[in-house]
Each structure stands twice: as C-alpha cells, then as structure tokens.
Amino acid sequence: MAHGNFDLQGKVAIVTGATRGIGQGIALGLAQAGAHIVCVGRSDDTITRAGVEQLGRKYLNIRADMAQKESPDMIVRQTLEAFGRIDILVNAAGITRRAMAIDVTEEDWQDVLDVNLTAVFFMCQRVARQFIKQGGGGKIINIGSMTSYQGGIKVIPYTASKAAVRMITMHMCNEWAQYGIHINAIAPGYIETDMTAAMRSEPERMAETAPRIPMKRWGRPEDLAGAAVFLASDASDYVNGFTIAVDGGFLAKS
Incomplete structure (x- = not known):
C-alpha cells in the first residue's frame, strides 16, 4: 500500500519491456503503489499479468516490437482506447549485442540503437503530446545504465544508446517542463536479468565486477x-532531467 505523495492509485502506466527483467520489476512495483499497468513486450506476459491482477489493478497487454516505427502510435492508441488517458511512461525495453568494438557489425549497431534510443525518443514524444493534450503534465522514466556514465566493455552499441538516453532525457526536460512533464531516468547497475546472462557466464568478467560493487x-x-x-x-x-543510479554503489567506487 502506497502512502501520501508516493500513492499512484488510479494512475495509468505504460511500461515497455514489462514482460520480464527490469521492466517487469518496475511494472509490479508501480502496481503495488496503485497504478494500472499497460504491459508492452514481445514475450509471454503471464507472470506480469498475474502479479498485477493479484493486486487488483487493471491490466492491458500490448504485443509490440519497439524497433518498428509504428509501435509508439499503436501503443498510445490502444492505451487510450482501454483507459482514456496516460499518466506514466516507463521506457524499459532494451536489447544488447556483445562484441568487441573492432568486431561490431553495422547491423548490430543499428538494431541496438533502433530499440534503445530511437524507440525511446519517439515513445517519449508521442506520450508527451498526449500529456500536453490532457493538461496537467505527466511522468516519463527512461532506463539508462551505468554505461550512461562510463564506457563498458564488449557493448559499444549499448553504451552509445544509454549515454544518449541520459542526454536526451536532459534535453526533453528543458523543453517539456513548462507543460508539467517530468522526465527522468534510472541507471541500473549490474542486474540479474536475461540480458546479463551472457556476461554472468564469463568467469573473468564476474571476477572483475564483483569487487567493484x-x-x-x-x-x-x-x-x-x-x-x-x-x-x-x-x-x-x-525532480526533472536527472538520472538516478540504482547500482549498489558501483559508481561511487573508484
């Protein structure tokens, strides 16, 4: 049960990438605080649906590939058809391609930027337009990364996209705060998800990262x-235009 200013009772939240991982964790947290959830993703949504509905919140699943140009308009349209308004957007959908920079292909580079950056911007833009139409502002949360602040290894397209997410979040704040729109980002640290499974299977990388947390x-x-x-x-x-690290202290350790 949420209390006071943390109460999201009755709010409508779109969460991309909510069928698993970070997006799922955030969607369930928002539902616990009172929000109805629009779960956007390509994989099975059974766990997310069950968690939201057990809390007594309304739930809508939208199957969408965020790399497709038509997805933002489709997601907003279906959300409005179901709920009539939007209050919160969380851009948690993301992909990566692991390769040394010397070996990255143009296809891998573009695939990552299409989902992690281009889709994020156009989801923000489309929802911001709806917030302005509704009046009263709204909340947008983008998902960055520790690579929003530092370089990383074997993930240069991901690093480029997440550094850019931090910067476009700041830029959009500068333009949209006048409409009551709050846009911030979260930079997760090393999180146990399907996306990090490959890294967690590399003993050398695990031995390198563990002491840093x-x-x-x-x-x-x-x-x-x-x-x-x-x-x-x-x-x-x-709070507006800021990226909050949730990293177990990783960025605090030199």
Missing part, C-alpha cells in the same frame, strides 16, 4: 521498483 551483490529487477515509484509519483515533483 560495495553492496557485494548483483541487483534484482525488484530493486528498481522504489526509484520508479518515486519518479512516477508526486514525491518527485521537483
């Missing part, structure tokens, strides 16, 4: 929920 563990998707509820709620009404 002051909290001595990798994060879990549910660890992102608190920051998301804060940024989606009235409690963050004077």
Whole structure:
C-alpha cells in the first residue's frame, strides 16, 4: 500500500519491456503503489499479468516490437482506447549485442540503437503530446545504465544508446517542463536479468565486477521498483532531467 505523495492509485502506466527483467520489476512495483499497468513486450506476459491482477489493478497487454516505427502510435492508441488517458511512461525495453568494438557489425549497431534510443525518443514524444493534450503534465522514466556514465566493455552499441538516453532525457526536460512533464531516468547497475546472462557466464568478467560493487551483490529487477515509484509519483515533483543510479554503489567506487 502506497502512502501520501508516493500513492499512484488510479494512475495509468505504460511500461515497455514489462514482460520480464527490469521492466517487469518496475511494472509490479508501480502496481503495488496503485497504478494500472499497460504491459508492452514481445514475450509471454503471464507472470506480469498475474502479479498485477493479484493486486487488483487493471491490466492491458500490448504485443509490440519497439524497433518498428509504428509501435509508439499503436501503443498510445490502444492505451487510450482501454483507459482514456496516460499518466506514466516507463521506457524499459532494451536489447544488447556483445562484441568487441573492432568486431561490431553495422547491423548490430543499428538494431541496438533502433530499440534503445530511437524507440525511446519517439515513445517519449508521442506520450508527451498526449500529456500536453490532457493538461496537467505527466511522468516519463527512461532506463539508462551505468554505461550512461562510463564506457563498458564488449557493448559499444549499448553504451552509445544509454549515454544518449541520459542526454536526451536532459534535453526533453528543458523543453517539456513548462507543460508539467517530468522526465527522468534510472541507471541500473549490474542486474540479474536475461540480458546479463551472457556476461554472468564469463568467469573473468564476474571476477572483475564483483569487487567493484560495495553492496557485494548483483541487483534484482525488484530493486528498481522504489526509484520508479518515486519518479512516477508526486514525491518527485521537483525532480526533472536527472538520472538516478540504482547500482549498489558501483559508481561511487573508484
């Protein structure tokens, strides 16, 4: 049960990538705080649906490939048909391609940027237009990464996309704050998801990263929920254009 300024009771939240991983953890956290959930994704949504509906919230699943240009308009249209309004957008859908920079192909580069950057911008734009039409503003949360702040290894298309997510979040704040739109980002640390499975299978990389986390563990998707509820709620009404790290202290350690 949410309290006071953290209460999202009756709010309508679109969460892309909500069928698993970070998106799922955030969607369930928003539902716990009172929000109805529009789950956007390509994989099975059974777990997300069950978690949201058990909390007594309304739920809509939209199957969409975020790399497709028509997806933002389709997602907004179906959400409005079901709920009549939008209050929160979380852009959590993302992909990566693991290769050394010297070996990255043009196809891999473009695939990652299409989902992690281009789709994020046009979802923000489309929902911001709806917020302006509705009046009263709204909340947008983008998902960055530690690579929004530092380079990474074997993920240069991902690094490029997540660094850009941080910067476009700042830019959109500058233009849209006048409409009451709050747009911030969360930079997750090392999180146990399907996306990080390949990295977690590499003993050398695990041995390298483990000592760098002051909290001595990798994060879990549910660890992102608190920051998301804060940024989606009235409690963050004077926070705008900022990227919050949820990383177990990783970025604090030199």
